[in-house]
Amino acid sequence: MRHAPMQFLTRVAIRYGGVARIPLARGFLYLVSGPELIKALLVDHRTRFIKNTRYSVMQRVLGQGLLLSEGDVWRRQRLAAQPSFKPGALERQVSWMSPMIADYLDGWDARKDRDAIVELSPEFERLAQSLAGRLLFGSVFAQHAAAILGITESMRKYWPSVPRLWRPLTKKRQAENARHLEQTLAELDAQILALIGESQAAAEPCMLSTLRADAADGCKPFTTAELCDQMKTLFFAGYETTATSMIWTHYLLGRHGAVRARVLQEVDQIPAGRTLTVEQLDALPYVEQVFKETLRLYSPIHSLSRVALEECELGGYVLPKGATAMVSLYASHRLPQHWPHPRRFDPERFTPAHSAARHRFSYLPFAAGHRNCIGATLAMVEAKLIIAQIARRFHLHLVTRAPVRPHAGTTMHPSHEIRVRIEPRRTA
Numbered sequence: 185m186r187h188a189p190m191q192f193l194t195r196v197a198i199r200y201g202g203v204a205r206i207p208l209a210r211g212f213l214y215l216v217s218g219p220e221l222i223k224a225l226l227v228d229h230r231t232r233f234i235k236n237t238r239y240s241v242m243q244r245v246l247g248q249g250l251l252l253s254e255g256d257v258w259r260r261q262r263l264a265a266q267p268s269f270k271p272g273a274l275e276r277q278v279s280w281m282s283p284m285i286a287d288y289l290d291g292w293d294a295r296k297d298r299d300a301i302v303e304l305s306p307e308f309e310r311l312a313q314s315l316a317g318r319l320l321f322g323s324v325f326a327q328h329a330a331a332i333l334g335i336t337e338s339m340r341k342y343w344p345s346v347p348r349l350w351r352p353l354t355k356k357r358q359a360e361n362a363r364h365l366e367q368t369l370a371e372l373d374a375q376i377l378a379l380i381g382e383s384q385a386a387a388e389p390c391m392l393s394t395l396r397a398d399a400a401d402g403c404k405p406f407t408t409a410e411l412c413d414q415m416k417t418l419f420f421a422g423y424e425t426t427a428t429s430m431i432w433t434h435y436l437l438g439r440h441g442a443v444r445a446r447v448l449q450e451v452d453q454i455p456a457g458r459t460l461t462v463e464q465l466d467a468l469p470y471v472e473q474v475f476k477e478t479l480r481l482y483s484p485i486h487s488l489s490r491v492a493l494e495e496c497e498l499g500g501y502v503l504p505k506g507a508t509a510m511v512s513l514y515a516s517h518r519l520p521q522h523w524p525h526p527r528r529f530d531p532e533r534f535t536p537a538h539s540a541a542r543h544r545f546s547y548l549p550f551a552a553g554h555r556n557c558i559g560a561t562l563a564m565v566e567a568k569l570i571i572a573q574i575a576r577r578f579h580l581h582l583v584t585r586a587p588v589r590p591h592a593g594t595t596m597h598p599s600h601e602i603r604v605r606i607e608p609r610r611t612a
């Protein structure tokens with residue numbers, strides 16, 4: 185469990201199925217596996233569980249934003265944010281997202297040292313942050329982009345990794361890290377508050393302006409502190425998952441030449457140009473399959489965790505009040521009865537016919553039920569734009585040869601940097 189938690193949980197899920205009680209240093213973890221029981225946990229018995237917010241650092245960063253809030257506070261936030269994630273609203277975003285991605289890729293074209301080896305994670309983090317920042321705050325984000333990038337780098341450095349109950353850091357190291365992290369988080373709050381003020385003054389339509397408009401519909405306006413929590417939540421939930429999924433996608437494309445060739449075949453059918461339209465995105469079904477298969481193998485959110493508010497029976501197993509129930513998306517996406525040859529990267533699994541034949545709860549990269557990912561459709565739009573725009577212009581030659589393992593942090597990253605050489609294909 186300590187050295188390879190994902191693989192351990194997968195073995196437990198395959199061997200025991202149902203509910204498996206795993207002893208940890210302090211108490212037990214109840215691993216819930218199989219689509220029927222996952223549905224029971226996330227949908228049928230949803231009122232008997234709340235999200236696990238025992239991870240207090242996350243609370244400190246995101247506060248009472250949409251990801252961690254509960255009850256009426258959550259409901260109000262979800263309703264207020266929802267209009268920005270509706271298909272019509274998302275289609276409007278493509279008109280600035282696609283040129284923004286194209287401008288970013290111009291930077292790759294303009295590099296003097298064509299043979300330089302590049303690490304994927306800083307590239308995709310910068311791009312994903314710019315997209316999330318512009319979406320949330322409008323164009324004013326650009327002036328804060330460098331500062332926010334620095335802050336997220338320090339957060340990573342001082343973050344107390346996953347709560348590894350079985351391997352705590354020394355008290356001294358914990359205290360030092362906590363002090364640095366606290367300073368960094370204070371800087372983050374200052375940046376977000378400044379952005380909220382500047383975005384309001386600029387009066388450009390963005391997600392923040394939609395949240396403010398919610399008050400015009402007769403609801404009590406959000407306080408600045410509430411807006412700050414919400415903006416931080418949407419920023420982190422939006423950018424980190426997108427960046428991580430892009431790293432995995434390009435790692436897999438680098439390893440699977442035949443899949444990449446089919447992607448090229450599809451994107452090259454689109455008339456040449458720097459950007460893509462919404463209609464052109466619809467003409468990329470194979471790119472979508474590639475992205476879905478990447479999320480199956482390497483779901484950026486690797487697990488969902490819930491706490492039982494009362495004793496609850498799931499499939500004949502009794503979970504006591506206060507029990508931590510966990511769904512490992514990594515394990516769920518590798519159950520051989522739902523995913524033949526589960527380790528194989530095979531986008532054919534996501535043809536419409538194959539997808540329709542599967543249990544809805546066997547594939548959960550965006551979770552399911554009332555706390556599912558509000559940004560799932562947006563994530564798909566962003567991913568297709570990025571994958572297709574890169575594929576039209578560049579070949580990312582994988583330089584990393586060492587085996588890459590998933591590392592379960594707050595999101596599931598590759599165990600070490602993925603390095604590529606960026607070679608321009610042709611002028612798009």
Ligand code: HEM
Pocket residue numbers: 235250251252262417418419421422423425426429479483484485487488489548549550551554555556557558559560562563
């Ligand atoms: C590949 C990209 C993404 C993946 C894999 C992903 C995955 C998920 C998952 C699994 C959850 C449920 C977490 C839990 O129950 O503990 C979630 C929730 C959430 N996601 Fe995403 N997400 C992605 C992109 C985005 C984007 C682009 C946004 C917004 C800009 C976003 C905003 C949120 C929010 C606000 C929640 C909490 C929703 C609620 O509890 O009502 N996500 N996401």
